[in-house]
Amino acid sequence: MQRIKPHLLLASKSPRRKQLLNELGFDFDVVLQDVVEDFPEDLPKAQVPEFLAQKKAQAVRGHLEKGKVILASDTIVLMGDTIYHKPKDYEDAVRILSELSGKVHQVITGVCLLSLEKEVVFSDVAKVHFAPISLEEIDFYVKKFQPYDKAGAYAIQEWIGLAKIQKIEGAYNSIVGLPTQKVYDALSNF
Ligand SMILES: Cc1cn([C@H]2C[C@H](O)[C@@H](COP(=O)(O)OP(=O)(O)OP(=O)(O)O)O2)c(=O)[nH]c1=O
Numbered sequence: 600m601q602r603i604k605p606h607l608l609l610a611s612k613s614p615r616r617k618q619l620l621n622e623l624g625f626d627f628d629v630v631l632q633d634v635v636e637d638f639p640e641d642l643p644k645a646q647v648p649e650f651l652a653q654k655k656a657q658a659v660r661g662h663l664e665k666g667k668v669i670l671a672s673d674t675i676v677l678m679g680d681t682i683y684h685k686p687k688d689y690e691d692a693v694r695i696l697s698e699l700s701g702k703v704h705q706v707i708t709g710v711c712l713l714s715l716e717k718e719v720v721f722s723d724v725a726k727v728h729f730a731p732i733s734l735e736e737i738d739f740y741v742k743k744f745q746p747y748d749k750a751g752a753y754a755i756q757e758w759i760g761l762a763k764i765q766k767i768e769g770a771y772n773s774i775v776g777l778p779t780q781k782v783y784d785a786l787s788n789f
Contacts (some may be wrong), residue, residue, distance in 0.1 A: 605714075605789060610659045610671035615756075619777045620670070625786070630669070632658040636684075644682055648673045648709025649722050656711040656718075668789060669713040674776045676751030678704040683751040692741045692752040693734075699751060701731040706751070706774045712785055719785055723778035725769025727755070732763050 607627035609620060620627055638650050655671035663669060676683040678699065686692035709722040732740075740759060746752045753759040755767075755774045772779045 605668040605786060606666060607786075608659065608662050608667055608669045610655050610669055613672075613776055615776045616672060619772055619775065619779055623779055623783055627670070630659045630662045634658045636673070644675075644677055644680055645705075645707060645722075645724075647682060648675050648707045649711070649720050650709070652709035652711040652722075653718070653720055656713040660713060663713070663715050665715060667714065668786070669711070670782070671711045671713075672708060672777055674706060674708045674750045674774075676704055676706055678702065685750055686747055686752040688747075689741060692746060693737050695752040696732060696737045696740070697734065699729050699732075699753075700737070701729060703728050704751070706769075708773050708776060708778055710778065710782060710785070712782075712789060714789070717789075719789065721781060721785065723770060723773040723781055725767055725771075725773050727764060727774065728766040728768075729759075730763045730765050732759075736763075 604625055607625050608630045609627045610630055612631055634655050636651055638647050642650060651673035652671045655673065656669045659669060683695050686695055704727055706725045706727055707722055712719045744757050746754060755764060770778055770780060
């Protein structure tokens with residue numbers, strides 16, 4: 600028997616989120632609206648991804664109709680009390696990776712599911728252990744892979760993930776940008 604799944608409105612331009620949702624077996628349309636990704640200064644940093652996911656979902660709520668569910672998501676890299684967003688330029692990417700080198704950071708992905716009837720917001724945390732990365736290696740990585748659309752200036756799917764991640768504690772896909780198991784679970788009970 601075929602399970603009934605909601606038709607999703609994906610509020611994301613991320614090719615990785617599209618691919619993961621496809622692989623999860625959901626039908627979806629992409630609905631986009633530019634959102635300024637700012638947040639209240641006094642908001643605890645770990646709550647920023649949920650706040651921004653909610654903001655991205657609310658920005659496209661005009662597209663909602665019966666039987667449809669908006670899915671929006673936001674990923675940050677957090678170390679101590681510092682959020683590492685997408686790097687602005689080459690120097691910024693080098694600075695971020697130099698700071699993450701040899702240390703452990705968190706990748707937090709917030710998700711917002713929004714329908715005409717309700718809103719569900721949650722997040723998922725993964726810990727990532729980086730081996731030391733030399734300046735020469737960072738220069739190679741940034742120039743070759745141009746990680747300017749990635750939070751924390753890296754993608755676990757590329758060279759860094761293969762060569763420099765010693766260990767992750769948490770879900771791999773959550774680091775890529777969508778905690779698929781939690782999303783599937785939430786949508787099954789939506
Ligand atoms: C840490 C990490 C992040 N990322 C990506 C996931 C997100 O796409 C991006 C973080 O930026 P986001 O602002 O979460 O997402 P986005 O701007 O790419 O897409 P949208 O807001 O339209 O949904 O970094 C990886 O692909 N691999 C990684 O290992």
